[in-house]
Ligand SMILES: [Zn+2]
């Protein structure tokens with residue numbers, strides 16, 4: 008399954024300063040959900056300490072997760088089942104001005 | 105087949121000032137292409153004189169056509185075969201400043 | 202000559218004519234702007250363009266909050282201030298420029314650092330608030346006060362080469378805490394002092410905030426409530442993201458709020474407005 | 483103290499510090515800005531914010547083209563000009579404000595109406611051109627001259643409550659005529675005089691133009707070449723549209739161009755700069 012991972016708002020600094028990653032997820036008996044995708048991203052793409060990206064089973068506070076340009080809360084958050092060609096975006100909430 | 109028609113840049117004024125139209129195209133033996141869609145739009149959605157929207161078989165100069173957020177030229181212009189859930193956008197080129 | 206009774210004078214109609222003929226504004230919309238009071242919190246990179254366009258558009262009253270003076274390093278982005286205002290209080294500089302742009306606007310100075318003891322009394326005097334600040338602590342303060350006082354909040358933020366804009370607490374929509382229930386660890390937060398920011402990116406964000414304020418005040422509708430507008434001019438990316446609705450369990454705007462007055466935001470965020478945050482890595 | 487030899491003085495480094503630390507700018511980028519010359523055609527609603535941010539960012543030389551005087555009806559959007567400049571030539575007003583914002587920038591007046599007989603000699607003095615004009619006739623003129631002189635063109639347009647921005651003639655990318663080979667019938671064209679425009683929408687567009695100019699001059703890369711950036715703040719819509727590549731049959735930038743010098747643009751477009759176009763319906 009192929010998905011696009013996008014980063015913005017500074018979150019890209021955790022991923023080698025690369026804002027877009029085209030990813031092929033390994034085959035799995037179980038469906039890929041956000042709950043399984045997040046640790047996979049942490050273990051395979053993240054280039055910084057894990058706790059800068061995740062806290063417990065979810066993303067750390069300050070990171071907003073989007074599925075196909077919509078808030079992941081609308082898609083079921085961790086329960087969302089990933090589909091082929093999905094665009095998953097992680098945006099750091101900005102505070103500057 | 106269901107598609108979304110979007111208008112911008114003033115083109116919406118030709119369509120009752122409505123910027124988004126959800127449209128169900130009638131069943132057809134032949135495939136819907138941009139070449140057949142344009143006259144259908146002219147005859148079914150347009151609320152102004154036909155020549156403000158079309159010139160010959162295409163749109164009049166000053167209107168840019170997009171298929172799923174990309175220039176229709178990249179999709180084959182009039183030859184493009186419409187797919188279900190496509191987003192077709194007509195944008196008037198702006199000159200003001 | 203006016204045939205419809207209006208509070209607008211002929212010079213005002215001449216001045217605002219080009220915006221009044223835009224659908225959704227019109228004479229009623231322009232009158233709506235004239236009787237509105239907007240609070241701009243922060244006269245930095247976002248407050249400068251937003252307050253400029255709102256003054257130019259004929260918003261009747263602008264409240265201006267800042268406690269800082271103009272510095273040379275501000276000038277690449279804080280466009281109300283020019284070289285001769287270096288060392289001048291930002292509120293004074295803003296009032297001078299905004300008055301020169303539009304004498305018809307009432308400009309109310311608030312030369313303070315907005316905090317838990319003054320925020321409610323300041324915000325309650327206004328109809329709409331623009332968050333043009335630069336730190337999480339103040340953003341949570343402003344949000345909570347807007348919810349408590351039932352004020353709409355048009356919030357902008359910018360850093361490096363991108364910006365984010367949304368409208369909170371609009372007709373039952375989400376508030377800032379609905380989207381950001383927990384503040385980030387200050388150890389992981391960049392800010393303008395460390396990370397830098399491009400001037401025109403802040404111009405985009407501040408202008409988007411002003412456009413939304415005008416829409417709300419002139420036409421009683423919002424463009425960004427429930428959406429997050431993302432602009433990254435450097436990468437040529439722009440998106441409008443659909444956000445969650447109001448959270449029923451939100452601690453300030455939910456069905457059973459536990460925040461019923463301003464809290465200790467410094468403690469909540471783990472930091473004050475000290476801009477010396479450590480870098481993310 | 484500087485350890486790397488640079489053309490920037492210490493006051494300049496202090497002033498531009500917050501943008502220099504943004505990835506992609508840096509000291510080399512700031513020096514790139516300092517040696518660049520940008521032509522702003524039109525000191526109206528787009529030229530005002532774009533020239534302001536470019537001056538503030540430290541572009542070395544700005545050329546300013548306009549032949550108009552400031553009018554009260556401009557003030558809701560043309561933010562370089564204030565009330566006391568009503569009746570003053572827009573170039574003079576702009577120079578006064580831009581110099582106050584940044585004394586380090588060379589400001590070159592061009593108090594002319596850009597036309598087929600002066601455009602080439604003006605444009606050839608600059609590295610980059612911003613189209614901030616308000617009519618199709620001038621836009622085709624500027625495009626053709628930029629192609630003929632191999633200059634990059636950052637073009638913005640705004641009307642009512644939306645804007646469009648793109649970069650033309652960038653490293654083999656499309657030109658304005660590639661996207662718009664035929665001008666629209668003037669009978670079907672709205673313009674600011676008839677249709678109105680919201681000030682902050684022009685602020686978004688002008689700021690996007692400035693951001694792109696900085697990127698090109700500081701980092702030798704473009705964000706918008708081959709894209710059309712669409713902003714509609716009123717509807718909360720923002721998109722980056724992928725455009726076609728350069729057309730091999732384009733009459734000015736194609737493989738066999740037929741336009742090899744400026745043509746009669748008034749005749750080509752069927753109208754001059756007369757703003758009294760009839761409405762679309
Ligand atoms: Zn809430």
Ligand SMILES: [Zn+2]
Nearest residue numbers: 657660732735
């Ligand atoms: Zn071309």
